[in-house]
Amino acid sequence: MSLHIGDTAPNFAAATTAGEIELHSWSGDSWVFFFSHPADFTPVCTTEMGMTAKLAEKFEQRNVKPLGLSTDTVEEHCKWVKDVDETQGVTLRFPIVADPDLKIARLYDMIHPDESETAAVRSVFIIDPQNKIRLTMTYPMSVGRNFDEILRVVDSLQTGDRAGIATPANWKPGEDVIIPPSVSDEEAREKFPQGFETIKPYLRTTKLG
Ligand code: BEZ
Numbered sequence: 001m002s003l004h005i006g007d008t009a010p011n012f013a014a015a016t017t018a019g020e021i022e023l024h025s026w027s028g029d030s031w032v033f034f035f036s037h038p039a040d041f042t043p044v045c046t047t048e049m050g051m052t053a054k055l056a057e058k059f060e061q062r063n064v065k066p067l068g069l070s071t072d073t074v075e076e077h078c079k080w081v082k083d084v085d086e087t088q089g090v091t092l093r094f095p096i097v098a099d100p101d102l103k104i105a106r107l108y109d110m111i112h113p114d115e116s117e118t119a120a121v122r123s124v125f126i127i128d129p130q131n132k133i134r135l136t137m138t139y140p141m142s143v144g145r146n147f148d149e150i151l152r153v154v155d156s157l158q159t160g161d162r163a164g165i166a167t168p169a170n171w172k173p174g175e176d177v178i179i180p181p182s183v184s185d186e187e188a189r190e191k192f193p194q195g196f197e198t199i200k201p202y203l204r205t206t207k208l209g
Contacts, residue, residue: 016095050088
């Protein structure tokens with residue numbers, strides 16, 4: 001099944017390293033960073049798991065719960081987490097879904113047969129508190145993900161939700177944002193009393209406080 005931005009993230013119940021979870025009740029009022037890995041005890045995955053654990057505070061500040069997945073068992077995950085902690089200098093606390101029968105990986109289209117029939121590619125789903133998929137990314141097995149980008153996307157989505165804006169290329173929090181073309185100049189004057197710059201009628205920027 002192919003999932004799109006705006007779809008409801010399919011609910012599932014699964015065994016994880018933190019016990020049984022059911023996605024929609026586990027996520028509660030939080031955002032979810034749901035990300036898949038080809039396999040336990042693999043080098044790229046080990047660094048990604050370590051990085052996610054290192055960024056725990058940054059995810060928490062943004063009300064985001066990380067949730068990993070690979071197509072191995074809870075027992076294997078738990079053994080591997082010890083290696084992650086040891087080699088990456090972290091204490092990994094977020095849950096990792098066990099999916100040895102590939103049920104969830106298939107549900108989320110994480111199995112790309114030209115890469116592997118049994119191991120998930122590196123998928124990312126950013127899911128909002130209403131259980132809507134807000135971002136999907138798919139990386140090949142050989143490429144570790146950019147976690148600055150994952151946090152940046154969350155910042156952009158949350159700022160967009162709050163302020164009704166869009167963000168330009170390579171935007172970072174604090175930089176100018178874009179007023180969407182669907183907002184008229186009149187509405188923009190009301191919504192952004194701090195003013196805005198019109199570079200072209202379709203390209204208007206403003207500063208957020
Ligand atoms: C890794 O996580 O290190 C990895 C997994 C599958 C293929 C290549 C690298």
